[in-house]
Amino acid sequence: MERGNGGGAKAVVGEQYCEDRERELTVRKTSLFFPGDGFVAYDHDSGDLVFRVDNYDRGPSLTDELVLMDPAGASILTLLRKWPSLHNRWEGYLGERAEGQKPRFTVRRSSIFGGDRAGVSVEVHGGDGDDAQTTMYRVDGSFAARCCQVLHEGNREEEELVAEVKRKVDAVAQVVLGRDVFCLCLSPSADAAFVMGLVLVLDRISGDDDVGAAVDPAAVAPADVLEEHDGGSNGGGVHD
Numbered sequence: 001m002e003r004g005n006g007g008g009a010k011a012v013v014g015e016q017y018c019e020d021r022e023r024e025l026t027v028r029k030t031s032l033f034f035p036g037d038g039f040v041a042y043d044h045d046s047g048d049l050v051f052r053v054d055n056y057d058r059g060p061s062l063t064d065e066l067v068l069m070d071p072a073g074a075s076i077l078t079l080l081r082k083w084p085s086l087h088n089r090w091e092g093y094l095g096e097r098a099e100g101q102k103p104r105f106t107v108r109r110s111s112i113f114g115g116d117r118a119g120v121s122v123e124v125h126g127g128d129g130d131d132a133q134t135t136m137y138r139v140d141g142s143f144a145a146r147c148c149q150v151l152h153e154g155n156r157e158e159e160e161l162v163a164e165v166k167r168k169v170d171a172v173a174q175v176v177l178g179r180d181v182f183c184l185c186l187s188p189s190a191d192a193a194f195v196m197g198l199v200l201v202l203d204r205i206s207g208d209d210d211v212g213a214a215v216d217p218a219a220v221a222p223a224d225v226l227e228e229h230d231g232g233s234n235g236g237g238v239h240d
Helices: 061-066 192-205
Strands: 003-004 021-027 036-042 047-056 065-069 077-079 090-094 104-111 121-122 135-142 147-152 159-169 183-184 220-223
Touching: 003 183, 021 192, 047 192, 065 192, 077 192, 090 192, 104 192, 121 192, 135 192, 147 192, 159 192, 183 192
Parallel strands: 003 159, 159 220
Antiparallel strands: 021 036, 021 183, 036 047, 047 065, 065 077, 077 090, 090 104, 104 121, 121 135, 135 147, 147 159, 159 183
16 A cells, blocks of 8 residues: 655644654653653754643643643643543644634544554544545554554555654664654654644553563664753543
């Protein structure tokens, strides 16, 4: 099956997060003790902070809701877990979620069996009009092993690779870094905010289930290690 190089996937969160070139983000967990507790994402080329997630609360809201922010702390996406859900279902809302707001996309495990490698399906909702169309994406591979792909399901003959998660290597020492630092490789026109939102959900769905798995060479992306930046650290029924 062929995998295209652009043109099918559209902006999900906003055109300002799409660029006509391949990009690489270095994503780092800011806490190693709680899954989804915090993330920062830097542009690999410039070192600029692109996204951040700060969750210092240890209460129930940490389990149910995540907020993706820009470097200034403005909300880009609110990710809400639906309870109870056999398929570990999450919904993504643009900006700060308001009462009665409809989700922009829905993320769920493809199966209740199979753990992290069972696959994840993503449904992007087109809007309220009669001609509104639903766009489907899926995640193949294992996020816990930092080896997975985000694919846009255009049609049966062709799929489009939108993004890849890979292990990161210190280019000088040639050492594979831990899972708290990894590469997010974006195809041209990929919506970086949408893909980063998926990363947050995948982290909550899979955690470190495969922590004992061996490193797959295909999952490694050689790259220099970015230095840490001081800036940007401011602070029912069962669903399918």
